[in-house]
Amino acid sequence: MSKKISLIGAGQIGGTLAHLIAIKELGNIVLFDVAEGLAKGKALDIAQSSGVTGFNVNIVGTNNYNDTKDSDVIIITAGVPRKPGMSRDDLLGTNLKIIKQVADGIKSTSPKAFVICITNPLDVIVMALQKYSGLPTNMIVGMAGILDSSRFKYFLSKELNEPIKNIHSMVLGGHGDTMVPMPKHTKIKNKILVDLVKENKISKSKLDEIVNRTRKGGAEIVKLLEKGSAFYAPAASGVEMAEAYIKDQKKTLPCAAYLNGEYGYKDIYAGVPVMIGKNGVEKILEIELENNEKSNFDVSINAVKELCNAAAKIDPVLGK
Numbered sequence: 001m002s003k004k005i006s007l008i009g010a011g012q013i014g015g016t017l018a019h020l021i022a023i024k025e026l027g028n029i030v031l032f033d034v035a036e037g038l039a040k041g042k043a044l045d046i047a048q049s050s051g052v053t054g055f056n057v058n059i060v061g062t063n064n065y066n067d068t069k070d071s072d073v074i075i076i077t078a079g080v081p082r083k084p085g086m087s088r089d090d091l092l093g094t095n096l097k098i099i100k101q102v103a104d105g106i107k108s109t110s111p112k113a114f115v116i117c118i119t120n121p122l123d124v125i126v127m128a129l130q131k132y133s134g135l136p137t138n139m140i141v142g143m144a145g146i147l148d149s150s151r152f153k154y155f156l157s158k159e160l161n162e163p164i165k166n167i168h169s170m171v172l173g174g175h176g177d178t179m180v181p182m183p184k185h186t187k188i189k190n191k192i193l194v195d196l197v198k199e200n201k202i203s204k205s206k207l208d209e210i211v212n213r214t215r216k217g218g219a220e221i222v223k224l225l226e227k228g229s230a231f232y233a234p235a236a237s238g239v240e241m242a243e244a245y246i247k248d249q250k251k252t253l254p255c256a257a258y259l260n261g262e263y264g265y266k267d268i269y270a271g272v273p274v275m276i277g278k279n280g281v282e283k284i285l286e287i288e289l290e291n292n293e294k295s296n297f298d299v300s301i302n303a304v305k306e307l308c309n310a311a312a313k314i315d316p317v318l319g320k
Protein backbone atom coordinates (compact mmCIF):
# COMPACT_ATOMS: atom_id res chain seq x y z
CA MET A 1 0.00 0.00 0.00
CA SER A 2 1.20 3.52 -0.75
CA LYS A 3 2.71 5.38 2.17
CA LYS A 4 1.26 8.68 3.34
CA ILE A 5 3.77 11.48 3.76
CA SER A 6 2.71 14.78 5.30
CA LEU A 7 4.82 17.87 4.96
CA ILE A 8 4.13 20.46 7.65
CA GLY A 9 5.20 23.75 6.14
CA ALA A 10 4.78 24.38 2.43
CA GLY A 11 7.42 27.07 2.07
CA GLN A 12 10.70 26.80 0.21
CA ILE A 13 11.82 23.51 1.75
CA GLY A 14 8.30 22.05 2.01
CA GLY A 15 7.58 22.67 -1.66
CA THR A 16 10.92 21.21 -2.73
CA LEU A 17 10.34 18.17 -0.51
CA ALA A 18 6.96 17.62 -2.15
CA HIS A 19 8.45 17.82 -5.61
CA LEU A 20 11.31 15.42 -4.85
CA ILE A 21 9.04 12.94 -3.06
CA ALA A 22 6.61 12.99 -5.99
CA ILE A 23 9.36 12.39 -8.54
CA LYS A 24 10.70 9.51 -6.44
CA GLU A 25 7.15 8.19 -5.89
CA LEU A 26 7.88 7.58 -2.21
CA GLY A 27 4.21 7.94 -1.30
CA ASN A 28 1.09 10.09 -1.44
CA ILE A 29 1.69 13.61 -0.23
CA VAL A 30 -0.24 16.01 1.99
CA LEU A 31 1.21 19.50 1.94
CA PHE A 32 0.11 21.42 5.04
CA ASP A 33 0.58 25.10 5.82
CA VAL A 34 -1.19 27.73 7.88
CA ALA A 35 -1.18 29.65 4.61
CA GLU A 36 -3.83 27.50 2.95
CA GLY A 37 -3.46 28.93 -0.56
CA LEU A 38 0.28 28.34 -0.53
CA ALA A 39 -0.18 24.64 0.31
CA LYS A 40 -2.99 24.17 -2.17
CA GLY A 41 -1.28 26.12 -4.93
CA LYS A 42 2.02 24.26 -4.64
CA ALA A 43 0.25 20.89 -4.43
CA LEU A 44 -1.71 21.67 -7.59
CA ASP A 45 1.33 22.96 -9.43
CA ILE A 46 3.39 19.86 -8.59
CA ALA A 47 0.47 17.55 -9.40
CA GLN A 48 0.18 19.21 -12.80
CA SER A 49 3.83 18.43 -13.52
CA SER A 50 3.00 14.70 -13.40
CA GLY A 51 1.75 14.90 -17.00
CA VAL A 52 5.32 15.71 -17.99
CA THR A 53 7.33 13.81 -15.39
CA GLY A 54 4.98 10.84 -15.32
CA PHE A 55 4.94 10.20 -11.56
CA ASN A 56 1.88 8.52 -10.11
CA VAL A 57 1.22 9.78 -6.59
CA ASN A 58 -1.61 11.75 -5.06
CA ILE A 59 -0.77 15.24 -3.78
CA VAL A 60 -3.07 17.63 -1.94
CA GLY A 61 -2.68 20.92 -0.06
CA THR A 62 -4.45 21.74 3.20
CA ASN A 63 -4.50 23.78 6.41
CA ASN A 64 -6.41 21.10 8.33
CA TYR A 65 -4.54 18.52 10.44
CA ASN A 66 -7.33 15.98 9.89
CA ASP A 67 -6.09 15.62 6.32
CA THR A 68 -2.70 14.46 7.65
CA LYS A 69 -4.31 11.72 9.79
CA ASP A 70 -2.43 8.41 9.99
CA SER A 71 0.63 9.63 8.13
CA ASP A 72 3.51 7.16 7.89
CA VAL A 73 6.06 9.97 7.67
CA ILE A 74 5.87 13.62 8.66
CA ILE A 75 8.50 16.15 7.68
CA ILE A 76 8.37 19.47 9.48
CA THR A 77 9.65 22.72 8.05
CA ALA A 78 7.07 25.02 9.62
CA GLY A 79 8.80 28.07 10.99
CA VAL A 80 10.62 31.18 9.97
CA PRO A 81 13.93 31.00 8.12
CA ARG A 82 16.97 33.19 8.72
CA LYS A 83 17.56 36.61 7.24
CA PRO A 84 21.05 37.93 6.50
CA GLY A 85 22.98 38.60 9.70
CA MET A 86 20.86 36.23 11.80
CA SER A 87 22.11 33.02 13.36
CA ARG A 88 19.92 29.92 13.52
CA ASP A 89 19.66 30.55 17.26
CA ASP A 90 17.94 33.89 16.67
CA LEU A 91 14.92 31.93 15.43
CA LEU A 92 14.38 30.15 18.76
CA GLY A 93 11.49 32.14 20.30
CA THR A 94 9.33 32.27 17.17
CA ASN A 95 9.95 28.71 16.03
CA LEU A 96 9.34 27.24 19.50
CA LYS A 97 5.80 28.63 19.44
CA ILE A 98 5.26 27.26 15.94
CA ILE A 99 6.64 23.84 16.83
CA LYS A 100 4.27 23.61 19.82
CA GLN A 101 1.32 24.13 17.47
CA VAL A 102 2.70 21.50 15.10
CA ALA A 103 3.25 19.01 17.95
CA ASP A 104 -0.35 19.54 19.06
CA GLY A 105 -1.51 19.02 15.49
CA ILE A 106 0.32 15.75 14.85
CA LYS A 107 0.30 13.95 18.20
CA SER A 108 -3.32 12.86 18.10
CA THR A 109 -3.65 12.50 14.33
CA SER A 110 -0.45 10.56 13.52
CA PRO A 111 0.96 9.09 16.75
CA LYS A 112 2.73 6.29 14.85
CA ALA A 113 4.49 8.43 12.26
CA PHE A 114 8.23 8.69 11.71
CA VAL A 115 8.82 12.40 12.20
CA ILE A 116 11.69 14.29 10.63
CA CYS A 117 12.21 17.86 11.80
CA ILE A 118 14.07 20.44 9.71
CA THR A 119 13.00 23.64 11.47
CA ASN A 120 15.87 25.59 13.08
CA PRO A 121 17.57 25.97 15.49
CA LEU A 122 17.51 22.28 14.79
CA ASP A 123 18.66 20.30 17.81
CA VAL A 124 16.65 22.26 20.37
CA ILE A 125 13.56 22.39 18.17
CA VAL A 126 13.61 18.58 17.75
CA MET A 127 13.93 18.23 21.52
CA ALA A 128 10.95 20.57 22.00
CA LEU A 129 8.95 18.70 19.38
CA GLN A 130 9.56 15.41 21.18
CA LYS A 131 8.62 16.87 24.57
CA TYR A 132 5.52 18.67 23.32
CA SER A 133 4.26 15.71 21.29
CA GLY A 134 5.29 12.86 23.61
CA LEU A 135 6.03 10.68 20.56
CA PRO A 136 8.72 8.01 21.13
CA THR A 137 12.29 9.29 20.83
CA ASN A 138 13.24 6.68 18.20
CA MET A 139 10.49 8.07 15.94
CA ILE A 140 11.55 11.72 16.10
CA VAL A 141 14.75 12.81 14.41
CA GLY A 142 16.29 15.99 13.12
CA MET A 143 17.79 16.63 9.71
CA ALA A 144 21.14 18.41 9.81
CA GLY A 145 24.11 16.07 9.56
CA ILE A 146 23.31 14.83 6.05
CA LEU A 147 23.13 18.42 4.82
CA ASP A 148 26.29 19.52 6.61
CA SER A 149 28.15 16.41 5.37
CA SER A 150 26.94 17.01 1.84
CA ARG A 151 28.30 20.56 1.96
CA PHE A 152 31.63 19.30 3.30
CA LYS A 153 31.82 16.59 0.61
CA TYR A 154 30.94 19.07 -2.12
CA PHE A 155 33.73 21.49 -1.15
CA LEU A 156 36.21 18.61 -0.91
CA SER A 157 35.16 17.20 -4.26
CA LYS A 158 35.77 20.55 -5.94
CA GLU A 159 39.13 21.04 -4.22
CA LEU A 160 40.38 17.50 -4.90
CA ASN A 161 38.75 17.22 -8.31
CA GLU A 162 37.16 13.97 -7.21
CA PRO A 163 33.56 12.88 -7.97
CA ILE A 164 31.46 13.46 -4.87
CA LYS A 165 30.21 9.87 -4.89
CA ASN A 166 33.76 8.76 -4.01
CA ILE A 167 33.74 10.86 -0.85
CA HIS A 168 32.28 9.51 2.39
CA SER A 169 32.05 11.71 5.42
CA MET A 170 30.05 12.68 8.46
CA VAL A 171 29.53 15.97 10.19
CA LEU A 172 28.43 15.45 13.79
CA GLY A 173 27.42 17.51 16.84
CA GLY A 174 24.92 20.35 16.84
CA HIS A 175 23.69 22.10 13.69
CA GLY A 176 25.38 25.40 14.43
CA ASP A 177 28.73 27.08 13.98
CA THR A 178 30.28 24.52 16.33
CA MET A 179 29.29 21.50 14.19
CA VAL A 180 32.06 18.93 13.86
CA PRO A 181 33.35 17.92 10.41
CA MET A 182 35.51 14.81 10.89
CA PRO A 183 38.60 14.67 8.65
CA LYS A 184 39.70 11.44 10.36
CA HIS A 185 36.39 9.81 9.47
CA THR A 186 36.36 11.14 5.92
CA LYS A 187 37.33 8.83 3.10
CA ILE A 188 38.17 9.79 -0.43
CA LYS A 189 38.08 6.58 -2.42
CA ASN A 190 39.73 4.42 0.19
CA LYS A 191 42.07 7.05 1.61
CA ILE A 192 41.53 8.91 4.83
CA LEU A 193 41.45 12.68 4.43
CA VAL A 194 44.15 13.30 7.04
CA ASP A 195 46.50 11.03 5.04
CA LEU A 196 45.90 13.17 1.96
CA VAL A 197 47.04 16.14 4.03
CA LYS A 198 50.21 14.26 5.00
CA GLU A 199 50.80 13.47 1.32
CA ASN A 200 50.31 17.16 0.45
CA LYS A 201 47.33 16.41 -1.82
CA ILE A 202 45.53 19.10 0.16
CA SER A 203 47.14 21.61 2.49
CA LYS A 204 46.21 21.84 6.15
CA SER A 205 45.20 25.49 5.69
CA LYS A 206 42.94 24.59 2.73
CA LEU A 207 41.30 21.86 4.78
CA ASP A 208 40.77 24.31 7.67
CA GLU A 209 39.20 26.72 5.21
CA ILE A 210 36.82 24.01 3.95
CA VAL A 211 35.89 23.01 7.51
CA ASN A 212 35.14 26.64 8.28
CA ARG A 213 33.14 27.14 5.08
CA THR A 214 31.10 24.02 5.90
CA ARG A 215 30.32 25.33 9.38
CA LYS A 216 29.13 28.59 7.86
CA GLY A 217 27.60 26.93 4.79
CA GLY A 218 24.05 27.93 5.69
CA ALA A 219 24.97 31.56 6.38
CA GLU A 220 26.80 31.81 3.02
CA ILE A 221 23.56 30.93 1.25
CA VAL A 222 21.40 33.19 3.45
CA LYS A 223 23.68 36.09 2.52
CA LEU A 224 23.42 35.33 -1.20
CA LEU A 225 19.66 34.74 -1.28
CA GLU A 226 18.91 37.76 0.93
CA LYS A 227 15.29 36.59 1.37
CA GLY A 228 15.53 33.20 3.04
CA SER A 229 17.75 30.22 3.63
CA ALA A 230 18.88 27.15 1.72
CA PHE A 231 16.20 24.76 0.52
CA TYR A 232 17.34 22.42 -2.27
CA ALA A 233 20.05 20.63 -0.27
CA PRO A 234 18.02 20.58 2.99
CA ALA A 235 15.06 19.05 1.13
CA ALA A 236 17.22 16.41 -0.58
CA SER A 237 18.67 15.50 2.83
CA GLY A 238 15.23 15.14 4.43
CA VAL A 239 14.10 12.89 1.60
CA GLU A 240 17.08 10.58 2.13
CA MET A 241 15.95 10.04 5.75
CA ALA A 242 12.33 9.45 4.75
CA GLU A 243 13.38 6.96 2.09
CA ALA A 244 15.60 5.02 4.52
CA TYR A 245 12.57 4.61 6.82
CA ILE A 246 9.98 3.83 4.15
CA LYS A 247 12.20 1.28 2.37
CA ASP A 248 13.67 -0.15 5.59
CA GLN A 249 17.15 0.50 4.20
CA LYS A 250 18.99 0.30 7.56
CA LYS A 251 21.21 3.09 6.28
CA THR A 252 23.71 4.78 8.56
CA LEU A 253 23.15 8.53 8.34
CA PRO A 254 24.24 11.46 10.49
CA CYS A 255 21.03 12.77 12.10
CA ALA A 256 20.02 14.64 15.23
CA ALA A 257 18.95 11.79 17.49
CA TYR A 258 18.00 11.45 21.14
CA LEU A 259 21.04 10.50 23.21
CA ASN A 260 20.49 8.28 26.20
CA GLY A 261 24.05 7.85 27.40
CA GLU A 262 25.66 7.46 23.97
CA TYR A 263 28.82 9.53 23.57
CA GLY A 264 28.50 10.31 27.29
CA TYR A 265 25.34 12.43 26.99
CA LYS A 266 21.81 11.95 28.21
CA ASP A 267 18.46 13.54 27.46
CA ILE A 268 19.64 15.70 24.60
CA TYR A 269 19.30 15.68 20.81
CA ALA A 270 22.48 16.04 18.76
CA GLY A 271 24.02 14.92 15.49
CA VAL A 272 25.36 11.35 15.60
CA PRO A 273 25.47 8.45 13.14
CA VAL A 274 22.21 6.52 13.32
CA MET A 275 20.81 3.52 11.52
CA ILE A 276 17.39 4.25 10.05
CA GLY A 277 15.04 1.42 9.13
CA LYS A 278 11.39 0.50 9.51
CA ASN A 279 11.53 1.03 13.29
CA GLY A 280 12.81 4.58 12.97
CA VAL A 281 16.13 5.12 14.68
CA GLU A 282 17.12 1.48 15.13
CA LYS A 283 20.56 2.12 16.48
CA ILE A 284 22.97 4.90 17.41
CA LEU A 285 26.47 4.05 16.25
CA GLU A 286 29.21 5.04 18.64
CA ILE A 287 32.24 5.64 16.47
CA GLU A 288 35.56 6.16 18.15
CA LEU A 289 36.43 9.83 18.39
CA GLU A 290 40.03 10.98 18.63
CA ASN A 291 40.86 13.45 21.41
CA ASN A 292 40.50 16.48 19.22
CA GLU A 293 37.25 15.27 17.66
CA LYS A 294 35.84 14.44 21.07
CA SER A 295 36.68 17.88 22.47
CA ASN A 296 35.09 19.57 19.43
CA PHE A 297 32.05 17.34 19.85
CA ASP A 298 31.83 18.35 23.53
CA VAL A 299 32.00 22.05 22.63
CA SER A 300 29.20 21.52 20.13
CA ILE A 301 27.00 19.64 22.60
CA ASN A 302 27.54 22.40 25.15
CA ALA A 303 26.30 24.93 22.61
CA VAL A 304 23.16 22.78 22.15
CA LYS A 305 22.74 22.57 25.94
CA GLU A 306 22.91 26.35 26.24
CA LEU A 307 20.14 26.68 23.68
CA CYS A 308 18.08 24.08 25.54
CA ASN A 309 18.48 26.20 28.68
CA ALA A 310 17.37 29.27 26.73
CA ALA A 311 14.33 27.30 25.51
CA ALA A 312 13.50 26.25 29.08
CA LYS A 313 13.53 29.91 30.09
CA ILE A 314 11.02 30.69 27.32
CA ASP A 315 8.83 27.69 28.22
CA PRO A 316 9.60 26.04 31.59
CA VAL A 317 7.84 22.83 30.44
CA LEU A 318 10.91 22.17 28.29
CA GLY A 319 13.21 22.18 31.32
CA LYS A 320 11.45 19.18 32.87
Ligand code: APR
Nearest residue numbers: 009010011012013033034077078079080081098118119120
Ligand atom coordinates in the same frame (compact mmCIF):
# COMPACT_ATOMS: atom_id res chain seq x y z
N1 APR B 1 2.09 25.61 11.06
C1 APR B 1 2.36 25.26 9.79
N2 APR B 1 3.12 26.00 8.96
C2 APR B 1 3.58 27.15 9.43
C3 APR B 1 3.33 27.60 10.74
C4 APR B 1 2.54 26.77 11.57
N3 APR B 1 2.25 27.12 12.83
N4 APR B 1 3.97 28.78 10.92
C5 APR B 1 4.60 29.07 9.77
N5 APR B 1 4.36 28.09 8.85
C6 APR B 1 4.81 27.99 7.47
C7 APR B 1 4.88 29.34 6.77
O1 APR B 1 3.59 29.76 6.35
C8 APR B 1 5.83 29.04 5.62
O2 APR B 1 5.12 28.71 4.43
O3 APR B 1 6.13 27.49 7.41
C9 APR B 1 6.61 27.81 6.10
C10 APR B 1 8.11 28.02 6.16
O4 APR B 1 8.56 28.21 4.87
P1 APR B 1 9.71 29.26 4.48
O5 APR B 1 9.43 30.56 5.17
O6 APR B 1 9.83 29.26 3.01
O7 APR B 1 11.01 28.63 5.16
P2 APR B 1 11.95 27.43 4.64
O8 APR B 1 13.05 27.99 3.84
O9 APR B 1 11.10 26.36 4.06
O10 APR B 1 12.58 26.95 6.03
C11 APR B 1 11.77 26.43 7.07
O11 APR B 1 13.53 25.10 8.00
O12 APR B 1 15.83 25.04 7.58
C12 APR B 1 14.83 25.54 8.40
O13 APR B 1 15.79 27.61 9.15
C13 APR B 1 14.78 27.04 8.35
O14 APR B 1 13.41 27.18 10.29
C14 APR B 1 13.39 27.29 8.87
C15 APR B 1 12.59 26.12 8.29
